Each structure stands twice: as C-alpha cells, then as structure tokens.
Amino acid sequence: MALAQVLAAIDKNLDRSLERLFALMRIESVSTDPAFAKNCRAAAEWLAKELATLGLDAGVRDTKGHPMVVAHGKAVAPAPHVLFYGHYDVQPADPLPLWQTPAFEPQLREVGGRKVIVGRGSADDKGQLMTFVEAVRAFVEAEGKLPLPVTILLEGEEETGSPSLAPFLEANKNELKADVALVCDTDMWNDTMPAITTMLRGLMLEEVIIKAADRDLHSGLFGGAAINPIRVLGRIIASVHDDDGRIAVPGFYDGADELDPEIKAQWTALDFSESKFLGEIGLSKPAGEKGRHVLEQIWSRPTCDVNGIIGGYTGTGSKTVIPAQASAKFSFRLVGKQNPEAIRASFRDFVRKQLPPDCEAEFLAHGGSPALQLPLTSPYLKKAREALAAEWGTPAVLKGSGGSIPIVGNFKRDLGMDSLLIGFGVDDDRIHSPNEKYNLTSFHKGARSWARILDALRS
Amino acid sequence: MALAQVLAAIDKNLDRSLERLFALMRIESVSTDPAFAKNCRAAAEWLAKELATLGLDAGVRDTKGHPMVVAHGKAVAPAPHVLFYGHYDVQPADPLPLWQTPAFEPQLREVGGRKVIVGRGSADDKGQLMTFVEAVRAFVEAEGKLPLPVTILLEGEEETGSPSLAPFLEANKNELKADVALVCDTDMWNDTMPAITTMLRGLMLEEVIIKAADRDLHSGLFGGAAINPIRVLGRIIASVHDDDGRIAVPGFYDGADELDPEIKAQWTALDFSESKFLGEIGLSKPAGEKGRHVLEQIWSRPTCDVNGIIGGYTGTGSKTVIPAQASAKFSFRLVGKQNPEAIRASFRDFVRKQLPPDCEAEFLAHGGSPALQLPLTSPYLKKAREALAAEWGTPAVLKGSGGSIPIVGNFKRDLGMDSLLIGFGVDDDRIHSPNEKYNLTSFHKGARSWARILDALRS
Numbered sequence: 071m072a073l074a075q076v077l078a079a080i081d082k083n084l085d086r087s088l089e090r091l092f093a094l095m096r097i098e099s100v101s102t103d104p105a106f107a108k109n110c111r112a113a114a115e116w117l118a119k120e121l122a123t124l125g126l127d128a129g130v131r132d133t134k135g136h137p138m139v140v141a142h143g144k145a146v147a148p149a150p151h152v153l154f155y156g157h158y159d160v161q162p163a164d165p166l167p168l169w170q171t172p173a174f175e176p177q178l179r180e181v182g183g184r185k186v187i188v189g190r191g192s193a194d195d196k197g198q199l200m201t202f203v204e205a206v207r208a209f210v211e212a213e214g215k216l217p218l219p220v221t222i223l224l225e226g227e228e229e230t231g232s233p234s235l236a237p238f239l240e241a242n243k244n245e246l247k248a249d250v251a252l253v254c255d256t257d258m259w260n261d262t263m264p265a266i267t268t269m270l271r272g273l274m275l276e277e278v279i280i281k282a283a284d285r286d287l288h289s290g291l292f293g294g295a296a297i298n299p300i301r302v303l304g305r306i307i308a309s310v311h312d313d314d315g316r317i318a319v320p321g322f323y324d325g326a327d328e329l330d331p332e333i334k335a336q337w338t339a340l341d342f343s344e345s346k347f348l349g350e351i352g353l354s355k356p357a358g359e360k361g362r363h364v365l366e367q368i369w370s371r372p373t374c375d376v377n378g379i380i381g382g383y384t385g386t387g388s389k390t391v392i393p394a395q396a397s398a399k400f401s402f403r404l405v406g407k408q409n410p411e412a413i414r415a416s417f418r419d420f421v422r423k424q425l426p427p428d429c430e431a432e433f434l435a436h437g438g439s440p441a442l443q444l445p446l447t448s449p450y451l452k453k454a455r456e457a458l459a460a461e462w463g464t465p466a467v468l469k470g471s472g473g474s475i476p477i478v479g480n481f482k483r484d485l486g487m488d489s490l491l492i493g494f495g496v497d498d499d500r501i502h503s504p505n506e507k508y509n510l511t512s513f514h515k516g517a518r519s520w521a522r523i524l525d526a527l528r529s
Numbered sequence: 530m531a532l533a534q535v536l537a538a539i540d541k542n543l544d545r546s547l548e549r550l551f552a553l554m555r556i557e558s559v560s561t562d563p564a565f566a567k568n569c570r571a572a573a574e575w576l577a578k579e580l581a582t583l584g585l586d587a588g589v590r591d592t593k594g595h596p597m598v599v600a601h602g603k604a605v606a607p608a609p610h611v612l613f614y615g616h617y618d619v620q621p622a623d624p625l626p627l628w629q630t631p632a633f634e635p636q637l638r639e640v641g642g643r644k645v646i647v648g649r650g651s652a653d654d655k656g657q658l659m660t661f662v663e664a665v666r667a668f669v670e671a672e673g674k675l676p677l678p679v680t681i682l683l684e685g686e687e688e689t690g691s692p693s694l695a696p697f698l699e700a701n702k703n704e705l706k707a708d709v710a711l712v713c714d715t716d717m718w719n720d721t722m723p724a725i726t727t728m729l730r731g732l733m734l735e736e737v738i739i740k741a742a743d744r745d746l747h748s749g750l751f752g753g754a755a756i757n758p759i760r761v762l763g764r765i766i767a768s769v770h771d772d773d774g775r776i777a778v779p780g781f782y783d784g785a786d787e788l789d790p791e792i793k794a795q796w797t798a799l800d801f802s803e804s805k806f807l808g809e810i811g812l813s814k815p816a817g818e819k820g821r822h823v824l825e826q827i828w829s830r831p832t833c834d835v836n837g838i839i840g841g842y843t844g845t846g847s848k849t850v851i852p853a854q855a856s857a858k859f860s861f862r863l864v865g866k867q868n869p870e871a872i873r874a875s876f877r878d879f880v881r882k883q884l885p886p887d888c889e890a891e892f893l894a895h896g897g898s899p900a901l902q903l904p905l906t907s908p909y910l911k912k913a914r915e916a917l918a919a920e921w922g923t924p925a926v927l928k929g930s931g932g933s934i935p936i937v938g939n940f941k942r943d944l945g946m947d948s949l950l951i952g953f954g955v956d957d958d959r960i961h962s963p964n965e966k967y968n969l970t971s972f973h974k975g976a977r978s979w980a981r982i983l984d985a986l987r988s
Contacts, residue, residue, distance in 0.1 A: 289832075289834045289860055289862070290730065290930070290932025292827065292931070294830050294862065294931065295806075295817050300837075300838050301766060303763070303766075304765075304838075308768075352744070355756075356754045357754065358754050359753070364754050368750065371753050372753075373753040375752045376763070377759075377850050378848070378850070379838055379839065379843070382835065382836050382837035383836050388734040388836065388896070389836055390732070390734075390860055391836050392834055399847055399848075426816065427813060427816075428812040428813055472751070473749025473849070
C-alpha cells in the first residue's frame with residue numbers, strides 16, 4: 071500500500087505544490103535575453119535549494135551560458151537509476167499586451183470549464199519539471215526515502231538550442247550516466263489520454279549544387295544550346311519521389327521497417343482528424359506516401375523535402391540569363407535503422423547518375439543523425455505504460471515525433487541511455503505564446519503519473 | 530558605270546574617311562556616365578555637321594536623355610526611301626589600365642597581319658555607322674546627289690537601353706517612316722564572309738509562384754504529410770521539356786515553322802565549330818532539341834529556360850522548413866509566327882493541370898514580343914544579298930539572332946518597317962572591352978557594301 075500513500079500525499083499537498091510552482095514561475099528566467107541572466111541563475115538556485123529539501127545532493131553548476139542544476143539522491147534499496155531531465159528557462163513573454171494576466175504573475179484560473187495554471191513557463195517547462203519534483207517529494211514524505219536512485223539534470227538553455235548541454239554531458243559522463251532517462255517536455259495525446267513518445271525520426275541534410283557553364287549566359291544567345299542547371303535540378307527534384315510519394319533513391323528504405331501492428335492499430339483507432347490537422351495550416355490532403363495514415367506519414371515513415379532552392383535571377387521582374395549554377399537543400403527524415411551516411415552516399419550517386427553532359431554536382435553535407443526508437447520490448451517502457459494506464463484509465467498512446475529532440479540523441483550517443491519521453495502538455499497550452507497555460511489536471515495527475523512510474527520502475 | 534565611280538571614290542578617300550572616323554572616336558561619348566553628357570552632345574553635333582556637308586537637312590534633336598541626330602535627304606529620282614539607324618554613344622573605357630593604347634586616341638595598327646582601327650567605339654558603333662555615311666558621301670562626290678531618299682537616325686543611348694528611342698519614334702512617326710530600315714550594328718559571319726541578320730527570336734516572360742500551406746512549416750512535424758511547393762515546382766520544370774529536348778506545353782510549336790531548306794543548307798555548310806562555340810563557355814554538348822544543328826537551336830528554334838528560382842531557406846547551412854511558396858521565372862524564346870500571348874495562356878493551363886491538391890499557382894506576366902523574320906522573298910533582302918555577294922565574292926550568310934534587338938521591334942511595330950540588319954563587326958572586335966578594334970577591311974569594304982546596296986535598292 072506504499073504507492074497509495076504516495077498518491078495521497080500528492081493529493082493532499084496539491085495547494086502547496088502549486089505555491090512552489092508559482093514561486094518558480096515568478097522568476098523571469100528568459101534564457102535568450104542577456105538582461106535576464108541573473109534571473110536564470112536565480113531560478114537555478116531556487117531549484118537547487120528546493121531539491122536539497124528532498125534530501126538530494128543538489129548544486130548549481132556553471133557553464134559558458136546559464137548554469138545547470140544537478141542533484142543526486144541515493145535509494146536505500148537497489149533499483150534502476152533514473153536521470154530526470156527538464157529545463158527551467160522560458161521563452162520571452164513578448165508581446166506583452168496580448169497577455170490577459172501578467173506573464174510572470176502565475177494564477178490558477180477557470181477557463182472553459184477547466185482549471186488552468188496561467189503564466190509563462192506553466193507548460194514549458196516549469197510546470198512539467200515540477201510534476202517530477204512533486205512526485206519525488208511525495209515519496210520522501212510518505213516513505214521517508216527515495217523510491218530509487220535519482221539524478222536530476224535541469225538546464226537553462228533549452229529555448230536557445232542547448233549550446234552547453236553536449237559539452238556538459240561529455241565532461242560529466244560518469245556522474246550523469248544512469249539506466250534510463252526520463253524527460254518531461256512533451257505532450258499527451260489530448261486532455262485525458264496520456265502519451266509516451268517512443269519514435270524520433272532521424273535526419274540527413276544534404277545540399278546539392280549543380281554547375282554547368284563556366285559563367286552566367288545570355289539566354290537569347292545560348293538558349294537552346296546551353297544546358298540550364300535549374301532545369302537539371304528540377305528534374306532531380308522531380309525524380310526523388312515516384313508517383314506514389316515513395317522515395318526513389320536506391321536503398322533508401324533499407325532499415326525503414328513497417329510499423330508494429332499493435333502501434334498501427336492504436337494510431338488508426340485514435341481520435342485524429344486528418345482534415346483538422348491539415349486544415350490548421352491551410353491544407354486538406356495528405357501529400358506523402360499513398361495509402362499511409364497521416365500519423366504514420368509524419369511519425370514513422372521516412373521522407374524527403376527540399377528546404378530551399380536558389381538559382382539565377384531572383385529579383386523583381388525578369389532577366390534573360392542561363393545561370394552557371396543552381397542549388398537546393400535537401401533533408402531526409404529517417405526512421406528505424408536507416409543509416410544517414412549510407413543514404414547520403416546513395417543520394418549522391420542518384421544525383422550524379424542524372425547529370426547530363428557538361429554538368430557536375432557539388433555536395434555539402436549539413437549533418438545527419440539516425441532515428442531513435444524505444445523498442446516495444448523495453449522493460450522501462452512496459453512499466454511506464456502500465457503506470458500511465460492505471461493513472462489515466464486509458465492506455466498511453468505510443469507516439470512518434472517527426473522532428474528531432476536533440477537531448478534524446480545526446481543521452482543515447484553520449485551516455486548510452488534510452489529515454490522515456492513522458493509529458494503532460496496538451497495542444498492548446500500556447501507554449502511560446504501569450505497566455506501560456508498548463509491544465510491543473512496535467513500538473514496534478516502528472517505528478518501522480520510519475521509516482522506510479524517510479525513505483526513501477528523500482529519493483 | 531555610276532557604281533564603279535562611287536566605289537572608286539570610296540577607295541580614293543579612305544585616308545580621309547579614317548580621319549573623319551578618328552575625329553568622331555576622339556569624342557568621349559560615354560552614355561551611361563552623366564559626367565560625359567557634354568561629350569555625347571558634342572558627338573551628336575559633330576555628326577549633324579558632318580551630315581550637313583553631304584547636303585542633308587541635319588539637326589540635333591533633344592530628348593529626356595542624350596540627343597538624337599536626324600538628317601533627311603531627298604533624291605532626285607524616285608526610289609525606295611531608306612531609314613538608316615546607328616548609335617554614336619559608346620561603353621565606358623574602364624578598366625583603363627588594360628588598354629594598350631588610350632581608348633579615345635584612335636589609331637590604325639597592324640595586328641596579326643590585319644590592319645585594325647583600335648579605340649573605343651571603333652566597332653560599336655562609330656566605325657559601323659560611318660561606313661554608311663562614307664557610302665553616302667561617295668555618291669554625293671561621284672554623282673553630285675543622293676542615290677535615293679535617305680533619312681538617318683543616330684541615337685546616343687543604345688548602350689543604356691535606348692530609353693528615349695520608342696517615345697521619339699512615336700512622336701515623330703510621320704517624319705521617320707520609310708520603306709525599309711537599314712541597321713548597321715551587327716556582325717559578319719567571319720572576317721571574309723558577310724552576313725544579314727534576318728531572324729530575331731521573340732520572347733515570352735512568365736513568373737510562376739506555387740503556393741501551398743498558409744505558412745512555412747517545420748519539416749519534421751509536417752514532412753511526409755504536407756505538400757512541398759519546391760517539389761511541385763521541380764516537377765513542373767521537369768515536365769516542360771521531353772526527353773528529346775522538345776517543349777511539352779500544348780500548342781507551343783504552332784507557328785514555329787521549319788527552317789527554309791536553302792537557309793538550313795547554308796548553315797550546315799558554314800565553317801562552324803560546335804565544340805569551339807560551346808567550349809568558350811565551358812560546355813561541350815548542345816543541350817537543346819535533339820537532332821538539330823546548334824545554329825538552328827540558337828537562331829531558329831524556340832526554347833524555354835528557367836532564368837531564376839527561389840524558395841525556402843537559401844542561407845548558409847540548413848533549416849528544416851517546408852516553405853509556403855516557391856517561384857521560378859520562365860522565358861520562352863519564340864520563332865516564326867508563334868504567338869506570345871497564346872503560349873502564355875497555354876503554359877498557365879499546363880502549370881495548373883499539374884497542381885496537386887492544396888496548391889495554387891500565381892502568374893506574373895513579364896512581357897512578350899513575337900519573333901521578327903525578314904521573308905526570303907523580300908525584294909530589299911534579295912538586292913542586299915546580291916550587293917554583298919558582289920562586294921565580298923561570297924554569298925552573305927542569312928543569320929538568326931537568339932537574343933532580341935529592340936530597335937527592330939520598334940521599327941516594325943511603330944513605323945511598320947522591316948529592317949535589314951547588316952554590319953561588318955567580327956567576333957574578335959572586343960566590343961565593350963579594352964582594346965576594342967574594327968578591321969580596316971570591315972570599314973573599307975563596309976562602306977563599299979553600302980554603296981552597292983544603295984545602288985541596288987535604287988534600281
């Protein structure tokens with residue numbers, strides 16, 4: 071009955087938990103603006119002090135930018151060691167006039183029948199990180215000890231691209247290494263259905279420059295005889311996808327496994343409106359691989375997009391030029407075991423084979439990283455799913471993320487750890503925007519969820 | 530034997546002709562630089578005075594820019610009325626250090642076994658326009674009168690796009706209208722083979738903007754579901770040409786007649802090196818319609834080129850964006866009776882038919898003009914060919930010009946006149962560059978050529 075007591079402690083202490091969160095939210099820890107550097111440090115110090123009250127060995131650690139908070143707590147009984155990650159920095163509050171209540175004066179309000187915590191950082195990420203801290207506090211209160219070995223790492227530069235994070239992990243590898251990372255910076259499926267993000271697409275970035283004549287040519291004097299690199303590039307772009315939206319680069323799908331049938335069934339059954347999803351950006355039809363569900367298209371299928379193209383005259387009006395070169399930036403989203411560098415090599419061959427006489431291609435590699443996927447067989451995932459289902463009364467959606475979440479790559483590459491990405495944000499939290507909010511349910515049941523997860527992990 | 534006397538007068542006066550040309554070349558009539566405005570006016574006044582010595586009613590006429598020179602001369606006997614066009618302005622002499630002799634100190638030098646007139650404007654266009662003036666002078670000297678009614682129009686803004694020319698023609702339509710225009714601003718086939726430019730390709734300019742989502746999208750979050758307008762544009766560009774280099778826009782070839790077999794035979798027999806022509810710009814293979822001679826490709830076949838393209842992120846590095854739009858500037862070179870506006874409409878349909886769901890195309894018309902072609906049956910052309918053949922001992926090449934020569938369109942549209950484009954420049958004249966030269970043969974036999982042409986036209 072230990073867990074029941076922990077959950078009861080969370081319920082009983084909700085008001086005081088909110089007071090603590092509000093205290094943290096009042097600190098204007100805007101990381102991008104040097105004028106708020108002191109506030110960032112103040113937030114780090116507030117957190118270190120807070121974590122010390124839980125019996126953790128907590129400290130503020132300097133970096134070249136804003137400091138890290140690192141806290142360690144040993145458990146009495148042996149259990150998996152978890153590393154929890156969150157970030158205490160927030161986006162700027164601008165534009166201020168659009169806030170209905172001041173950005174850094176957090177409030178509990180009732181909006182549309184829901185109680186919500188309003189203020190900058192409520193959802194991204196102070197409210198989320200405090201769900202974990204409050205769960206740990208409840209264990210300490212109910213049981214007098216930590217449920218398992220915990221390291222907490224809180225950074226203050228997430229909103230500015232985490233420049234200090236990788237060097238910090240590298241420099242403190244042995245100290246920070248744990249069995250599994252817990253990251254609380256993602257969303258639920260909706261207000262009532264929890265989610266774990268288990269698939270992150272990888273990325274391969276490649277720029278192609280097609281060169282033809284040794285100078286720009288007059289299209290009257292040479293048009294019809296001289297090869298036009300924009301035309302060559304257009305044909306290459308057109309050839310990347312076949313008519314079914316599949317990518318024609320040889321070997322591209324090697325390692326891009328089909329989705330597990332269980333997950334596929336879950337996604338298909340979700341309350342997901344394709345027309346709403348696309349309608350919000352002014353579109354109506356999914357444009358990817360034919361016969362695939364939109365969620366599959368964006369979460370578990372690899373893609374190719376051209377992110378930019380330029381060549382010739384691009385000012386106002388016209389200029390009758392055949393340019394000497396034209397270039398395009400390609401990005402490939404990768405899944406499963408697709409190998410970024412093998413695909414880069416194959417894509418280069420694919421481009422070279424299409425070059426007509428007198429054209430050459432120059433390539434610029436702009437980086438690449440493989441997809442990250444938490445296996446369905448992971449015991450940590452299994453326990454987290456059970457814990458979330460128990461708390462929310464419905465199975466957690468195992469989501470994908472089309473974009474990258476760099477911290478997960480860092481943890482995998484640098485510390486050899488898988489990450490459980492579990493967060494309680496919802497779509498309408500307005501993160502980065504005025505009137506950011508976090509559902510009180512997310513905060514309260516979020517803390518209860520972590521309590522259940524930690525309890526499951528230690529057993 | 531009247532013509533023989535005229536030619537003898539040209540031969541006899543060659544030294545004095547050169548002195549006159551040198552006097553004109555010493556005037557630094559650089560049109561693009563306001564600091565030389567006085568010099569431009571001085572050149573106009575020098576020419577008006579020169580033409581007056583031939584008995585022409587000559588004057589300097591103001592425009593918003595540099596002045597025009599207009600001279601009229603009535604003939605005693607009835608004959609076709611010709612309008613001669615040339616320009617007295619020149620390109621700047623920069624970079625000065627590269628000149629072996631000062632740009633505005635004309636000299637007769639022997640270079641590589643040829644006597645050449647060296648100096649800015651020698652070939653473009655002072656030397657050329659003076660071939661006509663010297664021919665007229667020879668008639669006056671040998672016969673005491675003009676061979677036929679002559680109007681001479683010399684402008685001072687050709688090197689800056691002739692901004693005053695169209696308004697001047699419009700305002701003086703009745704005064705300037707003649708039976709045929711003679712333009713001396715083009716090249717021979719080579720040092721010894723004369724040419725008449727009888728085909729000028731037309732042009733249709735159209736910009737296409739493909740729009741998809743209502744904002745730029747994150748290619749991770751939406752890639753695979755959202756349509757990418759660069760991909761759509763790439764497919765459109767790829768579809769414009771078929772694998773044989775023909776343009777696939779329906780109806781595009783309507784009015785694009787095959788070349789007259791006589792001309793085709795002439796071109797095929799010419800001493801033309803495809804590899805030299807392309808080699809000079811770093812290419813080796815003609816990239817246009819398969820099975821066509823390069824001269825056909827650039828002179829008498831219609832084309833499509835993309836002159837510019839832009840979309841998405843074009844800075845350094847990468848950005849994972851699916852842009853909301855992408856655009857390309859297309860230009861179509863036209864021949865024969867191809868109708869620019871009919872092709873514009875067909876191209877727009879062609880683009881619209883390829884738009885996938887959620888994409889729309891916006892079009893910007895950047896102008897158009899039909900091709901200009903002097904019919905082989907033109908009596909003026911016939912006489913000019915005979916005259917040139919007699920002077921040079923070899924038939925004149927009937928050339929095309931891939932680019933436009935705006936004055937010819939103005940004469941056709943505004944004054945209803947065909948133009949005979951006959952010039953004596955050669956490839957290595959270095960017009961617009963340091964050490965511009967004009968072959969003495971071009972100058973001397975050019976004047977003799979005009980004498981023969983005028984004699985033929987009056988008969």
